[in-house]
Each structure stands twice: as structure tokens, then as C-alpha cells.
Amino acid sequence: xxxxxxxxxxxxLTFQNILMVMVGxxxxxxxxxxxxxxxxxxxxxxxxxxxxxDPATGLILMAGVYYGAVFGGSTSSILLxxxxxxxxxxxxxxxxxxxxxxxxxxxxxxAAWSSFAGGTLSxxxxxxxxxxxxxxxLSFRSPDYFALMILGLxxxxxxxxxxQFLKAMMMVVLGLMLAxxxxxxxxDITRFTFDNMNLTDGISFxxxxxxxxxxxxxxxxxxxxxxPTSAAKQVSLTELGSIRINKEERTKMYKTxxxxxxxxxxxxxxxxxxxxxxxxxxxxxxxxxxSDEEKEKFGKGSVNGxxxxxxxxxxxxxxxxxxxxxxxxxxxxTTAVMLGALLGFxxxxxxxxxxxxxxxxxxxxxxxxxxxxxxxILNLPLIPYIARILAVPKNYLIPLILFFSxxxxxxxxxxxxxxxLMIGIAVVATFLRLYDFPMPPLILAxxxxxxxEENLRRSLLLSNGSWEFLWDxxxxxxxxxxxxxxVLWHIYKTFSKKIKI
Amino acid sequence: MNINTTKIISLLxxxxxxFYLYTAYQIQxxxxxxxxxxxxxxxxxxxxxxxxxxxxxxxxxxxxxxxKVDHKNLEYKKTxxxxxxxIIYGATILKVGYFxxxxxxxxxxxxxxxxxxxxxxxxxxxxxxAAFMYLLHGxxxxxxxxxxxxxxxxxx
Numbered sequence: 060x061x062x063x064x065x066x067x068x069x070x071x072l073t074f075q076n077i078l079m080v081m082v083g084x085x086x087x088x089x090x091x092x093x094x095x096x097x098x099x100x101x102x103x104x105x106x107x108x109x110x111x112x113d114p115a116t117g118l119i120l121m122a123g124v125y126y127g128a129v130f131g132g133s134t135s136s137i138l139l140x141x142x143x144x145x146x147x148x149x150x151x152x153x154x155x156x157x158x159x160x161x162x163x164x165x166x167x168x169x170a171a172w173s174s175f176a177g178g179t180l181s182x183x184x185x186x187x188x189x190x191x192x193x194x195x196x197l198s199f200r201s202p203d204y205f206a207l208m209i210l211g212l213x214x215x216x217x218x219x220x221x222x223q224f225l226k227a228m229m230m231v232v233l234g235l236m237l238a239x240x241x242x243x244x245x246x247d248i249t250r251f252t253f254d255n256m257n258l259t260d261g262i263s264f265x266x267x268x269x270x271x272x273x274x275x276x277x278x279x280x281x282x283x284x285x286x287p288t289s290a291a292k293q294v295s296l297t298e299l300g301s302i303r304i305n306k307e308e309r310t311k312m313y314k315t316x317x318x319x320x321x322x323x324x325x326x327x328x329x330x331x332x333x334x335x336x337x338x339x340x341x342x343x344x345x346x347x348x349x350s351d352e353e354k355e356k357f358g359k360g361s362v363n364g365x366x367x368x369x370x371x372x373x374x375x376x377x378x379x380x381x382x383x384x385x386x387x388x389x390x391x392x393t394t395a396v397m398l399g400a401l402l403g404f405x406x407x408x409x410x411x412x413x414x415x416x417x418x419x420x421x422x423x424x425x426x427x428x429x430x431x432x433x434x435x436i437l438n439l440p441l442i443p444y445i446a447r448i449l450a451v452p453k454n455y456l457i458p459l460i461l462f463f464s465x466x467x468x469x470x471x472x473x474x475x476x477x478x479x480l481m482i483g484i485a486v487v488a489t490f491l492r493l494y495d496f497p498m499p500p501l502i503l504a505x506x507x508x509x510x511x512e513e514n515l516r517r518s519l520l521l522s523n524g525s526w527e528f529l530w531d532x533x534x535x536x537x538x539x540x541x542x543x544x545x546v547l548w549h550i551y552k553t554f555s556k557k558i559k560i
Numbered sequence: 561m562n563i564n565t566t567k568i569i570s571l572l573x574x575x576x577x578x579f580y581l582y583t584a585y586q587i588q589x590x591x592x593x594x595x596x597x598x599x600x601x602x603x604x605x606x607x608x609x610x611x612x613x614x615x616x617x618x619x620x621x622x623x624x625x626x627x628k629v630d631h632k633n634l635e636y637k638k639t640x641x642x643x644x645x646x647i648i649y650g651a652t653i654l655k656v657g658y659f660x661x662x663x664x665x666x667x668x669x670x671x672x673x674x675x676x677x678x679x680x681x682x683x684x685x686x687x688x689x690a691a692f693m694y695l696l697h698g699x700x701x702x703x704x705x706x707x708x709x710x711x712x713x714x715x716x
Contacts, residue, residue: 107702108695108696108700110702111700111701111702223625225614225617225618225621226566229570229573229611229614229618232577232607232610232614233611235607235610236580236604236611239607243600246589246590248587248589248590248600250584250587250600250601251583278642281635281642281673282635282636282639283634283635284633284634284635454673454674454675455670455675457642458642458665458666458669458673459666461642461665461669462665462666465649465650465653465662466658466692469653470696473654473705474654478646478650478653479647482643482646482647486643494565494566494627494629496569511603515598515602515603516598516603519602520596522597523597524598
């Protein structure tokens with residue numbers, strides 16, 4: 060492990076990679092502050108830039124964007140009660156009241172330190188957990204992988220659907236259907252190409268990400284007459300006040316941060332969960348463990364109430380890397396985009412990544428520490444200045460997003476068909492978004508489609524076409540049982556809500 | 561059953577899944593693979609049935625959380641124009657080249673979205689694209705095809 064850490068440090072501490080972490084964190088903070096534009100869009104827009112880098116540098120840049128977006132989201136939550144990303148909704152519960160009391164600077168400082176501590180602690184957990192999990196996951200067989208993918212897809216559908224589980228499952232199926240276009244990986248038989256040569260290699264992952272996130276978000280903003288930059292314009296005008304945290308507040312944070320980081324990390328590791336659920340759970344748990352006197356302050360500007368979700372959402376970001384790096388199965392939409400980008404580099408994440416590409420594995424973990432330090436420097440003194448950059452009118456922002464999307468596809472294929480296909484998918488995605496059909500399940504399904512078919516093929520061939528492989532191994536059965544529990548819990552939740560109504 | 565747009569989308573998805581399933585059954589596999597436990601059409605067939613199952617459920621089950629979209633407040637005109645500009649951009653980029661089409665695309669998009677600060681519009685189109693091209697092509701060594709710049713000798 061020591062050798063790996065040194066390899067990671069050597070890679071992460073090169074001038075180019077430090078620069079990439081800085082650029083990623085900066086860009087992510089800006090996008091994260093804009094309500095409506097989340098980390099997935101930010102990462103998708105970065106994909107064309109990463110074509111010119113080696114895989115480690117590309118992934119370091121994307122990871123930096125991810126933390127930056129979550130960090131940036133907390134700023135608009137605190138100052139404007141307008142969370143930039145869903146993972147920072149719980150931050151606004153106590154952050155915004157604190158800002159209204161004239162303690163915006165203090166709230167930002169608490170959020171920044173909590174995020175820093177949460178991110179750093181979870182990077183340490185990741186450091187110790189990932190190699191051990193990689194070794195364990197070497198014993199995974201095809202049926203286990205197939206079951207894990209079913210679990211991941213069901214979980215992301217359950218957690219990202221806002222009570223619309225069936226809609227999310229339809230998006231999962233659509234993602235898998237899109238992934239099935241092109242040549243079959245084993246027999247080379249073409250499927251669903253309708254004699255169009257452009258579809259023989261399948262639909263590009265970058266195309267689907269750009270269309271369903273970057274481009275369709277830009278179109279949605281215009282269609283709904285939203286102005287994501289209006290919030291940023293107000294940030295620059297806000298009086299922040301002192302950023303000093305006193306001894307009493309520090310003592311409260313010392314207790315909150317360790318427990319919230321553990322919750323955040325563990326929730327992040329679970330497939331489909333992520334920063335949003337982690338921050339809400341940490342907030343709820345913190346409320347239950349503090350004294351009655353402190354409990355009264357929750358929702359009115361509590362230090363614990365602000366520190367807990369901020370610690371947890373950053374810890375969850377690092378946690379979500381665990382399934383991607385160790386199993387090759389992303390746990391969230393954001394890590395699915397990163398997995399797709401890694402596959403584009405020709406790197407197959409999974410248990411063997413730790414051995415075959417230690418520089419990628421370790422440099423990502425090491426860059427997390429560097430990223431956290433950079434974010435702390437960015438968020439504490441520079442927020443008002445960053446906010447001023449954000450006051451770019453949407454008339455400029457939207458064409459620039461479209462420009463990055465088209466460029467991403469153009470430099471990849473030099474093909475008109477791909478651009479038309481992207482526009483077509485973006486129009487459909489924009490329409491589906493209007494009716495609350497979630498996009499992250501579609502992306503995760505699209506990324507996992509090929510792997511899922513391969514593992515199902517292997518499992519069925521080994522069991523002579525029998526579906527007994529689903530319960531032959533205890534591990535497979537346990538994973539599937541967890542999937543069933545998630546589905547049943549979701550059905551119960553939906554029906555209990557209806558009964559209450 | 562209450563008919564709303566979500567139900568119509570589900571019905572469209574149901575029809576799409578039926579078509580997908582039909583096409584999946586038409587996939588030609590090798591003769592020796594025909595009766596294999598798994599061949600090129602197995603997974604798509606399962607997907608087709610899954611699509612029918614979930615969209616069918618969505619169609620049948622009541623929908624208490626009906627999403628109401630106020631179409632009067634939606635900006636269809638500007639969105640449509642933007643999509644049209646993007647299509648023209650896609651149609652011309654290969655023949656005319658990256659620099660000119662991208663710059664014109666940005667300039668036209670700013671204009672149709674209501675921007676009228678000409679100098680800023682110019683700066684954020686032509687020089688911006690040139691700088692971005694230099695970043696991709698010159699620094700990051702990512703090949704950019706541009707017949708126009710090649711014809712005037714700016715690009716090798």
C-alpha cells in the first residue's frame with residue numbers, strides 16, 4: 060500500500076495534475092453555484108478537454124469538478140436559499156437562517172471547514188477501504204456482478220425518482236436499450252442499426268451524456284425561462300460579515316464532523332444513494348444526538364445543523380468512488396459519467412485496476428486531499444470574487460454550453476450524424492425532464508448495459524440456460540435480496556403516503 | 561383512468577418497446593447459436609419485455625402526482641430557434657470548418673437569445689473560438705478538422 064501511495068503522490072503532485080485539480084475545483088465551484096446545472100453537466104462539459112490527457116490526469120480533472128460542484132452548491136444554499144445541487148439542500152436549513160442573521164461569512168466558513176474535514180476524512184477511509192475491497196471483489200463472479208448491476212440500477216431508480224419509481228425504471232430500460240444498439244460484443248452481429256453504418260459501433264457514451272445533461276439542461280433553462288445566473292448576481296452583492304469561527308462553535312464541529320463523515324462515506328458507497336441522502340440522514344441523525352437546547356436551534360441557524368450535512372455530502376462524494384474503483388460499477392450518475400470517460404480512455408475500472416493501473420487508482424485518491432485544500436482556499440476568501448464571474452447573463456451561458464456539447468462530439472467523430480443524433484436525444488430528454496422523468500438512471504443504465512449483458516451471458520452459458528445462478532451462490536442471493544428489499548420498501552413508502560392522503 | 565401527458569408518454573414508450581421487441585426477434589443470429597442459452601437477441605428480448613412491463617404498469621396504475629406543465633409560460637420560440645441553429649451548425653461544420661461555423665453559431669445564438677452588445681458578442685464568438693481552438697489543437701494536441709483554415713493556410 061505504501062508503494063501505491065507513493066506512486067499516487069508522485070502522479071498527483073506533478074505540475075500538470077495540480078493544475079488540473081485547481082482548474083477542476085474552480086470550474087466545479089462555479090457550475091455548482093448555478094441552480095439547475097449540477098456536477099454531471101460540469102463533468103460532461105469537461106470531457107472534450109480530457110481527450111488530450113492521460114487517463115489519470117483526465118480523471119483527476121473530473122474528480123476536482125465533482126468536489127467543486129458540491130462545494131459551490133453550498134454557497135448558493137447558504138446565501139440565497141437556492142441550492143445549486145440537490146446534495147446541498149439540507150445545508151440551507153441552517154445555513155440560510157444564519158446568513159439572514161448577518162452571519163453569512165461565518166456560515167460559509169463552517170460549511171467550508173466541514174466540507175474540507177468531511178472530504179479529507181472520507182479520503183482516508185477510501186485509502187484503507189478501497190484496496191481491501193478490491194481484494195474481496197476479486198472473488199466476485201459473473202452472477203454476482205449481474206446481481207450487483209441490478210441492485211445499482213434499482214437503487215438509483217428508487218433514490219433519484221422523487222416518488223416516481225416507475226418513471227425511473229422506464230428510464231433505466233431506455234438506457235439499456237440505447238446501449239444495445241450496434242455490434243454485439245461476442246458475435247459481432249449488428250443490432251438495431253437499421254442498415255445505418257453510423258450506428259454500427261453503437262451510440263457513443265459522450266453523445267448520450269452531452270445530450271441528456273449538458274444540452275438538455277441548456278434547452279430546459281431557455282424553455283422554462285429560468286435564469287440560473289440571477290442567484291449569482293445577488294451573491295456578489297451580499298454582505299458576508301466575519302468568517303471567524305469561535306471556540307464554542309469549533310467544539311461543536313469537532314463532535315459533528317467525525318460521525319457525519321462516517322455516515323456520508325457509507326451512504327456514498329451504497330449504489331444509487333449519494334450526497335443528497337447522505338446529507339439528509341446526517342442532518343436527521345445530528346438532530347437526534349445533540350442536547351435538547353441545541354435541538355431547539357435546528358432550522359434557526361444551528362452550527363451542528365450546518366456542519367453535519369456539509370460534512371456528509373463531501374464524504375459521500377469520496378464514498379461514491381469506492382464501487383467505481385473497486386468493482387467497476389458506478390454508484391451514482393456522476394461516477395457513471397466518470398466510468399464512461401475511463402472506458403473511453405481504454406481503462407477498465409474494477410478490482411484489477413488497483414494492480415494494473417496503480418497510478419490511476421492511487422493518484423485519484425491522493426488528488427482528493429489536494430482538491431480539498433484547494434477548495435478550502437477557494438471557498439473561504441474568494442467566494443465573493445467567484446460569484447462576480449458568475450454574473451454572466453444566460454444569453455451567453457446557454458450558447459456556450461451548447462458549443463461545448465457540440466465540440467465534444469465533433470472532435471470525437473467528425474461526423475454530422477452524431478451531431479443530429481445528439482440534438483434529437485437532447486430534444487426528447489428536454490421533453491421528458493418537463494414531466495419529471497429522471498436522467499441519472501438512464502446514464503447509469505447506458506454505461507452498465509454492455510457489462511450487464513456480458514455477465515448475464517456468461518452466467519446463463521455456465522448454468523446451461525438455467526436461472527438458478529441467481530440463488531446458487533449466497534453472495535448473489537444476498538445482493539438480489541437487497542434489491543427486493545429496496546423495491547418492497549419503495550412500494551410500502553408509496554402506499555403509506557397514499558393512505559395518509 | 562385519468563389521461564395526462566405522463567400517461568401519453570408511457571403509451572408512447574409502450575409502443576416503442578413493442579417495436580423494439582419486434583426488432584429484437586428479427587435479429588439474425590448464426591445457425592449454431594440459434595438454440596444457445598444466450599445469443600445476440602436474448603438480452604434485447606428481455607429489455608423489450610421489461611419496457612412493456614414498466615410502461616404498462618405506469619399506464620394502468622393511478623397517477624396521484626400528476627405533473628402539470630403550464631405550456632403558456634414555456635419559451636417554445638427561442639428554444640425552437642436555438643435547436644434550428646444547432647442543426648444548421650451540425651450541417652455546415654464539416655464542410656465549412658470548425659472556426660467559422662462555431663463562431664457564427666455562437667454569434668447567432670447570442671443574437672436570438674436577445675443579446676445586443678455587439679462588441680461583447682464578437683469577443684465571445686470569434687476570438688473566444690480561436691483561443692479555444694488554440695487550447696485544443698495547439699496545446700492539448702487534439703486534432704480539429706477545419707477545411708476553411710487549412711485552405712487559407714492558417715492550419716496545417
